[in-house]
Each structure stands twice: as structure tokens, then as C-alpha cells.
Amino acid sequence: MxxxxxxxxxxxxxxxxxxxxxxxxxxxxxxxxxxxxxxxxxxxxxxxxxxxxxxxxxxxxxxxxxxxxxxxxxxxxxxxxxxxxxxxxMGVRRETGIQAQVLNEMLKVFEDMGRSEISAHDKLKEFVGHxxxxxxxxxxxxxxxxxxxxxxxx
Structure with missing residues (x-):
């Protein structure tokens, strides 16, 4: 076989x-x-x-x-x-997803402020944990x- x-x-x-x-x-x-x-x-x-x-x-x-x-x-x-x-x-990977959400929101704020070197299009994955x-x-x-x-x- x-x-x-x-x-x-x-x-x-x-x-x-x-x-x-x-x-x-x-x-x-x-x-x-x-x-x-x-x-x-x-x-x-x-x-x-x-x-x-x-x-x-x-x-x-x-x-x-x-x-x-x-x-x-x-x-x-x-x-x-x-x-x-x-x-x-449920632990580390879930926390990583929550942190990604916060960082993505921060990227959006920076982009809205005109900081073009940071793009909200380069989003981190938020669906990571459970x-x-x-x-x-x-x-x-x-x-x-x-x-x-x-x-x-x-």
C-alpha cells in the first residue's frame, strides 16, 4: 500500500x-x-x-x-x-481579535486626521479567536x- x-x-x-x-x-x-x-x-x-x-x-x-x-x-x-x-x-486568539478591532479603529481615526502613511485599508484580521x-x-x-x-x- x-x-x-x-x-x-x-x-x-x-x-x-x-x-x-x-x-x-x-x-x-x-x-x-x-x-x-x-x-x-x-x-x-x-x-x-x-x-x-x-x-x-x-x-x-x-x-x-x-x-x-x-x-x-x-x-x-x-x-x-x-x-x-x-x-x-478562547484565550490568546480571542484577545488578539479584540486587540485587532481596537487597532483598526485607531487606524481609521488616524486616516480621518489626514495621516496618509497609515491606511485603514491595511486592516488587521479581527476574526481570529472564538x-x-x-x-x-x-x-x-x-x-x-x-x-x-x-x-x-x-
Whole structure:
């Protein structure tokens, strides 16, 4: 079996990737409904509802649990990774997004004052982190993706 055959038959990887894909599509649809604008960057961008980071790692944890059991070291490693990723999404990355909003507002004020060397068009990304609700919804979505794949597709 070649590397690519092994890679694309890895159910754990495919479950995690599926969790990410579903979250990104939902995030794009929710953004479209709320803002009435299609933003293609939402398909791959971070931030927003639901958290694709949480969906990915929780789908991974669920798949690992099905494959190796809750008592395995693989499950322990994937669970710790998931906790770190979700904590970071709500903490440092969320604060970075809030700081980006403040800095973008400052850039707009400077531009309005005639300071042309600073442009509000060079905006910082504000969709970086997640609220606790976005992380929770991503986590539930990831678990659901894992359960669906392992219960109905395998």
C-alpha cells in the first residue's frame, strides 16, 4: 500500500478533516445569513461560529476513542491536544481579535486626521479567536461528526 493510499484510508484523519470541513461550511453559511454577504475567506478563515478548530480536534478525539478506547495513551494525547487548542481559541486568539478591532479603529481615526502613511485599508484580521459559545458549538459538532462517521459510515 502506498503512502497516499494509507493516508487517505486513515479514518481518524478523515474524521478530523470532515469535522473541519463541516464547520467551515457552516461558518460560511451562518456568516452569509447574518451579514447577507458571501465572504469566501470564511471557507478557510479562522474565527466565527462554530469553531472549526474545536470541531477538528473533537472529531479527532472521538475517532481516537472509537479506534483505541478511552483508556489508551492515544486518547489521552488527543484529548490534551483538544483542551489546549480550545483553551487557546478562547484565550490568546480571542484577545488578539479584540486587540485587532481596537487597532483598526485607531487606524481609521488616524486616516480621518489626514495621516496618509497609515491606511485603514491595511486592516488587521479581527476574526481570529472564538467566544466560549463558538468553541462549545464547534466541540459538539466535532463529536457529532465522529459519532456519525463511526456509527453509520463504518
Amino acid at each position: 502506498t503512502f497516499f493510499e494509507q493516508f487517505f484510508s486513515n479514518t481518524i484523519f478523515l474524521t478530523a478533516a470532515f469535522g473541519w470541513l463541516v464547520a467551515q461550511v457552516l461558518k460560511t453559511l451562518i456568516h452569509l445569513i447574518v451579514s447577507k454577504k458571501f465572504v469566501a475567506e470564511r471557507l478557510v478563515g479562522s474565527g466565527g461560529m462554530p469553531s472549526s478548530h474545536s470541531a477538528t480536534v473533537c472529531a479527532l478525539v472521538t475517532a481516537v476513542c472509537y479506534e483505541y478506547g478511552a483508556g489508551s495513551f492515544e486518547f489521552a494525547i488527543s484529548l490534551i491536544l483538544a483542551i489546549i487548542v480550545m483553551y487557546d481559541a 467566544t466560549p459559545l463558538q468553541v462549545l458549538m464547534g466541540a459538539l459538532l466535532g463529536i457529532l461528526c465522529g459519532v456519525v462517521i463511526y456509527s453509520f459510515l463504518l
